[in-house]
Structures are given as C-alpha cells and as structure tokens.
Amino acid sequence: MGKKIYYQDAYINSFTAQVVDQGKDRDGNYYIVLDQTAFYPTGGGQPHDIGTIENIKVLNVEETAGEVRHYLESEVHAESSPVYGVIDWERRFDHMQQHAGQHILSAAFEQIYGYKTIGFHLGNETLTIDLETVNLLESEALKVEELANQIILENRPIETKWVTEDELGNYNLRKETKVKEDIRLVIIPNFDYNGCGGTHPKTTGEVQTIKIINWERQKKKVRVQFVCGNRILKQFHKKNKVLMELTKLLNAPENDMQEVVTRLLENSKAMEKELEQSVETLLHYEAKSLLEKGKSENRIVSGVFQNRTIQELQKIARIIIAEDEETFVLFVSQNEDKLQLVCARGPAENVSMKKVIGNALSIINGKGGGSDAFAQGGGEALISGEQMLQHLLELVQ
Structure with a gap:
C-alpha cells in the first residue's frame, strides 16, 4: 500500500511521482499510471478524486488489476518525469x-x-x-x-x-x-x-x-x-433562497406559508372544477349546434377540426348520438403531421363504425379501435383532413 499516498495520509493534496505507463484505452481516453499517487480511485461507494497532473485535468481515476489509472483531458509529454499532481482538496x-x-x-x-x-x-x-x-x-x-x-x-x-x-x-x-x-x-x-x-x-x-x-x-x-x-x-x-423567494411571491411570512399554499391549492382545485364544467357546457352547445346543422344534411354530423383533442371530439360525438338515435358522426382533427378520427352512430343505425374507421385508417398507416357503434383512431397526415372526411362520407353513404 506504499504506492497509495491517500492511505498514508488522506490530508496530502499534492505529490510528485514517476511515470510508469501512459496511453489510450479502447475508447480513446488518455490515461497515465504512476509509481505512487494521492488520487483516490472510485471504490467502496466513494467517488474518485479529481485535480491535475502537470496542469492537465484528471477526469477519472480507476483501479484495475492493482493498477491505478488516471484518466486525463490530454496526454502528458513523455519527457515530463517526475510529474506533479494536485488533488482538488475541496472535493476530497x-x-x-x-x-x-x-x-x-x-x-x-x-x-x-x-x-x-x-x-x-x-x-x-x-x-x-x-x-x-x-x-x-x-x-x-x-x-x-x-x-x-x-x-x-x-x-x-x-x-x-x-x-x-x-x-x-x-x-x-x-x-x-x-x-x-x-x-x-x-x-x-x-x-x-x-x-x-x-x-x-x-x-x-x-x-x-x-x-x-x-x-x-x-x-x-x-x-x-x-x-x-x-x-x-x-x-x-439553497433552501433558504427558495423560501425567501416564496415569501415574496406569496406575500406571506415564513410561518404562514403552509396555510397560504394550502389555500391556494384549494382555490386552484375549485377553479379547475369550474373550468371543467364550463368546458363541458361549451361542448354541449357545440354538439347541439352541429346536430342542428347535421339534420339538414342527411342526418350526418361531420367536420374537420384543427388541433382538437380526440377526447373532446369523443365527448361531442357521444352527446350528439345520445340526442338523436338516427345520426352519424364523422370527425377529423388535423394535429400537425397527424390525423385523428372519431366515427359514431346512433342505435337506430346499423353501419359498422369499426369497419368504416378500419378502412379509413388503412390509407394513413393508422391504428385504432372501438365497436360497431363507436370507433376512433389516428395516423399520418398522408392526405388532407378534407380528403379524409370525404372518404368517410363515401363509406357511410
């Protein structure tokens, strides 16, 4: 253990040593082996030391087969022997x-x-x-x-x-x-x-x-x-800095912060619930408006939307077929380079929406599923939303 200076005295943070070997490993990383070292290699749950050898940064230190390798940022000049090593003492x-x-x-x-x-x-x-x-x-x-x-x-x-x-x-x-x-x-x-x-x-x-x-x-x-x-x-x-910033943002002293945050969270949940209810109301209005228009168009409610979630379109479709049992719903949403489809029918109709959407998805490399009454899916925007809607109308009609 005489070659391992860190075992002789863990407080030694600089040393000189003779170069035993240096080269590159299989990954092209420079390393050097010394006849003695104060650099601790990774082991026993403790990370390796860093520092410099001849003012070149030591990036990693590992021990393999009894040999301590110091991995360097660049090569040490061959004539540099003995070399001078310095440990990063703060880290050590x-x-x-x-x-x-x-x-x-x-x-x-x-x-x-x-x-x-x-x-x-x-x-x-x-x-x-x-x-x-x-x-x-x-x-x-x-x-x-x-x-x-x-x-x-x-x-x-x-x-x-x-x-x-x-x-x-x-x-x-x-x-x-x-x-x-x-x-x-x-x-x-x-x-x-x-x-x-x-x-x-x-x-x-x-x-x-x-x-x-x-x-x-x-x-x-x-x-x-x-x-x-x-x-x-x-x-x-670090924690005190965060706390000070929070006291400014919340306009509350440290001792009252928990109560203020609790109140904010409760208000946020109430607002989220109100927002959900408002969105639900708007979807019902939108569904009724589309249904009125669809009644004059062979009882088919259809449309091409931009960046609408498939979840919203599913909700609108369910509201419509619940209102009118003889209605078809054919929705296409364009979301950047994707097309998403929702196809539904009321219980009075017998066309398989699963087959309709399966046919449509096959031309856009899509995936989806559902039942004969309600199906959905999506795929690549290989055709426009309008072209896809026309294809769905032809399949249903």
Missing part, C-alpha cells in the same frame, strides 16, 4: 466528511435499533444508506440523528489500521469484511469498527454535523437520504 475533504458521517450514522442506527446498513451511495449533493428494515419512524430517525451528532460533538478520534484475517476476531466489526487480505479497518473507539478502503478525517469533529433529509420504503428496505458537514450549509443556503 467533502468526501472525507460524507464517508465518515455515513459510518457514524450507520453505527448509530445499528446501535440503537439494530438496523443494519446494506447499501451506501455518495452522490454529488446528498448521500443515501439502505437500512435492513421495512419501516422507519420519525421518532427513530430523530433519536439516531441525535446520537450521531453527539459522537461528532465529542470529537472522537477516527483511526485506521491494517490487520490480517486472523486478527479480525479482536474487533467487534459492524459487518463482515469483503476482502481476506490487506484488510483496512476504520475505527471510532468504543463506537464503530468497520472494514473500509475510503478516505476519512482524523476526528469525528471534522464531520461537523449530520442531518437526515428524508427516507422512503423500497421493497424490503428503507433508503435514508442525508448530508454532512459543509453540504448542510450549501443545502441550507
């Missing part, structure tokens, strides 16, 4: 805070309620752990959060130790280690003992604080979302 320390915070929170859940952590993800803005339980109460989350922050406040040391498989029996591990050699333990004395290959601060105090944001049930587990350290300030700043 953020990962150290979050990863240590995860250890503390997971240990707190297990210590108080016996909820084991069976999954962990460190994202760009928040973290999640998956708990081996089907339910989590708010009172439980608050109690665990309180213990986790007490451990942080006590500023306990966070120690790392390399042990053999035989030595594992000396420690009360929170979970079984996945590796059988080169085993690295991360220890918070008298609180948490866990096998881990990530980077961590030297004390729990550097985590600063932990805040559980939310949780949700997923099949037979509960996923808990939380943040630690500097991320809490960023989250607070």
